[in-house]
Amino acid sequence: MRRNTPIVLLSAGHACVDVYQGCVAALVPFFIAERAYSLAVASGIVLAASLLSSVAQPVFGVLTDRWAMPWLLPVSTLLGGAGIALSGLSGSYPLTLAFVALSGIGVAAYHPESARVARIAARGSHRAMGWFSMGGTVGFALAPLMVAAAMTAGGLRWTPLLVLPALAGAALCLPVVRVLHQRQATDGSGTTPAAGSDDVASFVKLSLAVVFRSIAFIGLSTFIALYARQRLGGGTAVGTAALTVLYLGSTVGSVLGGSLAARWDRVVVARWSYLISAVAVAGVVWAPGPAFYLFVALTSAGLYVPFSLQVTLGQDYLPSRVGTASGITLGLTVSIGGLASPAVGSLADATSLRTALAPLVLMPLLSWLFFRTLPEPSVPRAELTEGAAAQSSGGGTAKAG
Numbered sequence: 001m002r003r004n005t006p007i008v009l010l011s012a013g014h015a016c017v018d019v020y021q022g023c024v025a026a027l028v029p030f031f032i033a034e035r036a037y038s039l040a041v042a043s044g045i046v047l048a049a050s051l052l053s054s055v056a057q058p059v060f061g062v063l064t065d066r067w068a069m070p071w072l073l074p075v076s077t078l079l080g081g082a083g084i085a086l087s088g089l090s091g092s093y094p095l096t097l098a099f100v101a102l103s104g105i106g107v108a109a110y111h112p113e114s115a116r117v118a119r120i121a122a123r124g125s126h127r128a129m130g131w132f133s134m135g136g137t138v139g140f141a142l143a144p145l146m147v148a149a150a151m152t153a154g155g156l157r158w159t160p161l162l163v164l165p166a167l168a169g170a171a172l173c174l175p176v177v178r179v180l181h182q183r184q185a186t187d188g189s190g191t192t193p194a195a196g197s198d199d200v201a202s203f204v205k206l207s208l209a210v211v212f213r214s215i216a217f218i219g220l221s222t223f224i225a226l227y228a229r230q231r232l233g234g235g236t237a238v239g240t241a242a243l244t245v246l247y248l249g250s251t252v253g254s255v256l257g258g259s260l261a262a263r264w265d266r267v268v269v270a271r272w273s274y275l276i277s278a279v280a281v282a283g284v285v286w287a288p289g290p291a292f293y294l295f296v297a298l299t300s301a302g303l304y305v306p307f308s309l310q311v312t313l314g315q316d317y318l319p320s321r322v323g324t325a326s327g328i329t330l331g332l333t334v335s336i337g338g339l340a341s342p343a344v345g346s347l348a349d350a351t352s353l354r355t356a357l358a359p360l361v362l363m364p365l366l367s368w369l370f371f372r373t374l375p376e377p378s379v380p381r382a383e384l385t386e387g388a389a390a391q392s393s394g395g396g397t398a399k400a401g
Contacts, residue, residue: 007128007131013077013135017169022142023084023143025218029225039353045100047341048104050336053107054108057327061328073117075170079102082102082103083099084163085160088158130255137253205370212364215363220284220357220360224243224284231292232290250304257269270309274302274368278364280299280302286354303364311330314329344356344357
């Protein structure tokens with residue numbers, strides 16, 4: 001198997017898991033339409049997916065720091081798919097919340113271990129980690145299209161069709177686990193990077209920056225479909241198009257972030273991205289006409305340029321606790337963004353959706369403020385050497401996709 005194949009498979013598997021995070025937001029308009037939920041009640045479904053995920057994420061991170069658990073990759077993928085597949089079958093709101101929460105736990109279990117494994121497979125390459133992160137954004141982007149197709153077939157009772165990506169993702173995980181085990185046996189590569197000095201203060205600032213970024217993105221992804229229909233008129237196709245543009249822009253941002261970090265410091269790239277994102281979110285809220293879609297694309301790209309960079313920054317700030325760092329930067333802080341969705345929904349019910357989305361303009365600015373004081377961490381020499389070798393061998397991972 002080629003050197004870059006594990007990252008390609010991990011990226012595809014990441015897509016199969018994060019499609020279920022995207023499905024939650026994509027299902028909200030259908031829950032509103034079929035069950036007459038208010039915006040606040042419907043956004044509680046997003047909260048359910050986020051709440052247990054937020055609690056479980058650091059626990060799985062600590063566990064993967066103690067023991068390598070590659071079996072979590074296929075198992076958590078199947079769990080994430082099962083929860084979403086069952087979510088539309090019962091008209092009971094508590095049962096719907098329970099099934100969506102089950103999916104959230106699966107997603108929570110996946111991210112710390114997958115990020116640890118991806119770091120090993122990437123050998124210190126920012127581009128490779130960018131491609132791994134891009135897999136997740138592709139999953140987000142495909143989610144509204146998959147949900148729309150399933151709902152068109154027969155409404156919420158057809159959610160069991162959405163289990164198919166989980167089956168594919170679980171199958172993709174198996175050869176990655178086998179290849180990395182063989183690599184460890186032949187070249188002596190460890191299951192974790194060499195430990196160094198933890199910079200806890202910088203990691204806390206980074207985590208807060210990611211939280212505010214998450215509030216902006218999750219808030220938009222939850223309500224952008226409804227907002228597009230209000231602003232531009234039309235049926236569900238208009239909303240699905242807006243959500244798809246939001247997610248497709250994020251795939252561009254993920255890949256672009258890894259490429260930019262190969263030329264400039266990760267912290268510098270993230271700072272500029274957040275400034276651009278603040279302007280773009282303002283455009284989403286207030287720009288008239290078709291320009292709306294342009295600002296949606298710019299917003300998602302801007303918010304996702306720092307995404308993979310924040311994962312590797314967190315790992316470098318906490319080199320002795322890579323699993324914990326990965327669980328927080330890749331999963332926990334993303335899940336926390338969903339906790340703000342009910343507040344946005346309640347404000348929208350009381351005022352208007354535009355008024356409720358307006359505060360999201362401030363979120364990238366707060367992330368920028370935290371990044372202003374962050375240092376660029378030093379990377380262990382072994383990883384620098386391996387990362388340079390990986391990027392110089394045929395353009396690295398970028399050509400493998």
